[in-house]
Amino acid sequence: MHAILRLSLTMLIALSPAAVSAAEPGAASPPTAEAPTPEKKPELTPEEMAEKEMRKACKIKVCAILASKDPQGEDVACDIVKTWREADITKMLGGRINWPWGKAVCDFKLALQREPLAKAMSEPSYEVALPSQKLRCSVAQKGGTDPYAIEMSVAPKVKFESGKATEAAVNWGEASAPMLIYPLIYAGTGFDNSNNVLGPEVVRMINEFTTKKCxxxxxxLPAAPN
Structure with a gap:
């Protein structure tokens, strides 16, 4: 779930005008920066705290199914929101690309059927095909102008072997965005659909979620019934 939001932001970063410019032949590489001094994490705003609690509640629902491997019970339906501050995005870019905008707020309604999740953990081999999920991102522009509104749909497929993700594809669908960046998003999502560039990253994120995050x-997690 959080992985899908991270992927949406990754796509925005990869397709930003600054990123495209940096990828052009002959573009100068930024100087290597010295290792930064560890900084104290900034305090979360009330809105960010609420987002975090919503994501945690959804994480518990999903992890409970993965742990129990029980196909019987309620499906998962969550509203997921994540705010990336400009400083967070800049840190993610590691000085390689200049982020030209402000903060990004992405959200989507997560809908997961319980049975496929349970079987992915219990069957020797299983493929989970998620229904189409719509991602929405609001990217702040500097200078007080209205934020960019971007929407993208995805229908990921993930193959599991013995409870571990081995293959994945994002399967980007329709997208809408301002004309400044829509051609880039259209080209980028089409390229990923054809070449599955982000598939290995999806596999890594899912396996991290099922182990470390859970x-x-x-x-x-709810106690297992006796």
Whole structure:
């Protein structure tokens, strides 16, 4: 779930005008910066705290199904929101690309059927095909102008072997965005659909979620029935 939002932001970063310019032949590489001094994480705003709690509640729902491997019960339906501050995005870029905008707020309604999730963990081999999910991102422009509104749809497919993701594809669908960046998004999503560039990253994120991320909420999962 959070992985899908991260992928949407990754796509925006990769297709930003600055990124395209940096990728052109002959573009100068930025100087290597010295290792930054560890900084104290900034305090979350009330809105960011609410977003975090929403994501955590959804994480618990998904991780409970993965842990129990029980196909019987409620499906997962969550509203997921994530705000990336400009400083967070700049840090993600590591000085390689200049982010030309402000913060990005992405959201989507996550809909997951319980049975496929359980079988992905219990069957020797299983493929999960998610229904189409619509991603929405609002990207702030500098100078007080209205933010960019961007929408993209995805219908990911993931193959599992013995409870571990081995193959994945994002399967980008329709997109809408301002004309300044729509051609780039159209070309980028089409390229990924043809070449599955982001597939390995989806696999990595899913396996990290099913292990490390679910371990973070292990003590909060519902107790298994006797």
């Amino acid at each position: 371990a973070e909420v292990k003590v909060e």
